[in-house]
Amino acid sequence: MRPFFKSKQGSSQQQGKNEQPSEFNMPEIILSKYLDVNVQMIKEMTGDSSDIIIRRLDQALGKPIHVAVIYTDGLADEQIINNSILKSLTQIQADADSSLDPPKQVLGWIKHRFLAIGQVTDIDTMKNLFDAILAGNTVILVDGTAKGISASSAGGEQRGVDEPQSQTVIRGPREGFTENLRVNTSLIRRKIKNPNLWIVDRTIGRVTQTDVAVMYIHGIASDDVVQEILKRLDRIDIDSVLESGYIEEFIQDATFTPFPTLTNSERPDAIAGAILEGKVAILVDGSPFVLIAPITIFKLFQSSEDYYQKFDIATFLRLMRIIAFVFSMLLPSMYIAITTFHQQMLPTTLLISLAAQREGVPFPAFVEALAMEITFEVLREAGVRMPRAIGSAISIVGALVLGQAAVQAGLVSAAMVIIVAFTAIAGFVAPSVSLSNSARLLRFGFMLLAATLGLFGIIAGLMAMLIHLAGLRSFGIPYLIPLAPFSPSDQKDALVRVPWWAMLKRPTLISKKNIKRLKSIQKPSPSKDEQEQEQ
Template sequence: MSKFLKIFVRKLKEKLQHDAQANTQQAEALSGNLGQDINNIIALTGNSSDITNRIFQGANGLPMAIVYVNGLTDTVVINDNIMKPIMSDAEVNTAGQRKSSDYFTDIKDKILTVSATSTVSKMDELISALFNGDTVIIAEGWEQGISASSAKWMQRGVEEPSSQSVIRGPKDGFTEDISTNVALLRRRIKSPNLWKIDRKIGLVTQTDVSVMYLKGTANDLVVNEVLQRLDRIEIDGILESGYLEEFIQDQTFTPFPTIINTERPDSVAGSILDGQVAVLVDGTPFVLVLPITFFKFFVASEDYYQRFDISTFLRILRFFAFTVSMLLPSLYIAITTFHQEMIPTTLLVSLAAQREGIPFPAFFEALMMEITFEILREAGVRMPRAIGSAISIVGALVLGQAAVEAGLVSAAMVIVVAFTAISNFVVPAFNISIAARLLRFILMVLAAALGLFGIMSGLFFLLIHMLSLRSFGIPYLTPLAPFVPNNLKDTVVRVPWWMMVTRPRLFAKNNYVRQNVNRRPNPSDKDKMK
């Protein structure tokens, strides 16, 4: 045992020494020796074949080199805007006519014809610039390098969001490129108050993360809290916004999400105008919006693009569907098992006839059907899109019909489970519908054990838990608890736009008013024009 322990300790020491040596090598400054600097770059990148360097002569025969990553850069920019200007200058000028520092400044500020240049003085800065798609210029005797913008890589174009269907409204969606996503928001909010704060998170991936908010409208305390939570993250890589969501959310052990994500730029722009904060992550089309309340998960972007009465009806329908998806199976189990007196006599006789010969109790029957449907739904998602939906639909029909004919489940149970599953798809936000799916099984267990008393006890504790939740300091059940009458105009119901004079008070701390007062359409104005 001690032998294995000694080997483990020795391997651990070797690894720590190797990591310390690599970190020291990355943090050291450029030496000014062209050959040594190129060798350090090759060593740090593991002699990777896509790291390309070319040595050439500048003015007065000064040894120079460009380094770039093949596949992340635009070779046309490198040839026409970097190499060609430097070599053309070398043909007509000599370094002896100016100091080396002047030559460095001239190349950086006068000779290069790229959109942006910067100075790198340390090896880690140089490596970071390379993997951002920039071309780095180094030379003999220079203890600094020039980073010239030349990034270009294949990316998906702006398309309609795949996870959120659009009925009425803009059909563009976020992409995996963070600069494109920022431009989509800038296009909608043309204001200098739309501020953007950048961070790089991930020791290995160095993922670009941007926090965007409306200065003067958003709560500065919330913005600072978001930035502090992002700065506390220490992880090797961030590949999707879901990584950040788990790091910065207020509470982990809860089925309810306290941060919402969306692919729709119009939805994010509307949230920013309300005083909320958006967190964009490079490499994913899903943008985080915070802080958030429970009622925001039932709001769709189309609610603001059509009449208020239609939007109000659809919102009430969503809340009803969410309640059905969470409670219907447990209510069926409780009533058929413990409270048959609540069922009308005709319906009770029909249910008793259906359940005659069923070998399982109602709880096991519902549990079996719910698990079967969850498996079918997951299979439909993971299978190829062309056959996934067909397999899930056909599988549900065939299994349901076969289970009823085999006498394993009753026809009423199939109807309950099917209506529950359909109701679950009505909610616009996918992550809140998952919460209903998880809570459904807990309430089913309570209904099988204690009947309606168990369901009410579970809902009571669930309400207490929701009252304790916060999203960056904002109570989760606002504006009902605490009760904020001013914010009720855009929760379960949506009043006409001319009545929504102010923004939500808990999101916007400085600029409450969004429009002029008393702008109600007045038919008398039309009469006056005659």
């Protein structure tokens, strides 16, 4: 008795397990011959949702044939349906001779003679039917046949292409990605008109069935990297994907690091540039933020504008960004370390004025800095959440109440306010939000180190960070390329940017094959005639 009971229990558990993932998968139900049965089933399966439109006609093509036109309101383009489908079905009269065996041939007539629509496919199961209508297509079912046809009618309301909000530039294209995957792929395709730009599709999310597209240039991107990315995407088993951030956390190389091993961009030109360097873009339906992999730390300091401006200013700006990053990470901790442990480092006059300011401040420098930094982080977060209309209030509260009043009340020193303000501004210089976020987090760690061990603590922290960075990889590519491992030809586009005519090669360590960018160095020079004229 007992073993039997046990085995039964086990088997029922197993069944339960098997059923769970398929909970949202459409069962393979073949369409019925009777239209009423089909329509009833669709209504049952969608819970009679109001946006699933089922339009029944009792007479089509001038014959007494029962037809149902099914589509999803909002996804399908009503104009296409009215003009090309319903008009054809109701107004056109079928020839007299074609009345012989209506139900079986009607579908063929509709498909081959009467439907003024480009893409038409046959369907025979409920799964196909739902896939079609949920993609915005229109399904036509005819009474008497167990088949149907789906006509492409996707459209509906969509947001147009706007200027990106997060990565604005002075010079460069003004377009940004939207929430629609097809629009996004077309924005990239329009920039790279080459059949070697390949797109691999995946559907991720058991419930949401979100489309994910992987884009790369076959022949430039490293095959290993592409395979690795697809492998990691296939491994994902989650119920929903609402933004590319979901995917990012699943496929990044290291979770416990403040540094991003994938970056994202809203700019089609930045993505196209990355793809042309041999990187791989991952687009997720419903998100204007496209992921790029693999990346290196120096890429995070580059803006797409660097390539549109003159090389000298671009190089200068890149160095400025790196300096600003270091400031936003280290400035408060340096202040703490110097004022607490190493006063001898300051010139005497500066030391005296600092000491005079700090005289009335009741807290140690670390507490002072921590309080100001946390205040700033709160202000910043409030600024994001706050409705636009009260936005100006926050700057008054922040600048006057928390800055000036705090100094006058003797709670913090004026130098501290300057330090925190500059740190905050420097944090906004990084073109990549994920990079400035990592500086934001590390700042607090360094402040703690500086408060306990002074400069030695900061140096030790930097060394630990460097070891961590040297060990980090993004899809097999070392994070500190091209400084470590060093690559002489990649220096042309890392810390500095050389003029375009001298950028002979693509980054060599990312795309190992097909690295040639220019045929030869094409330094512009005045033609010989002009030179002679000048002489």
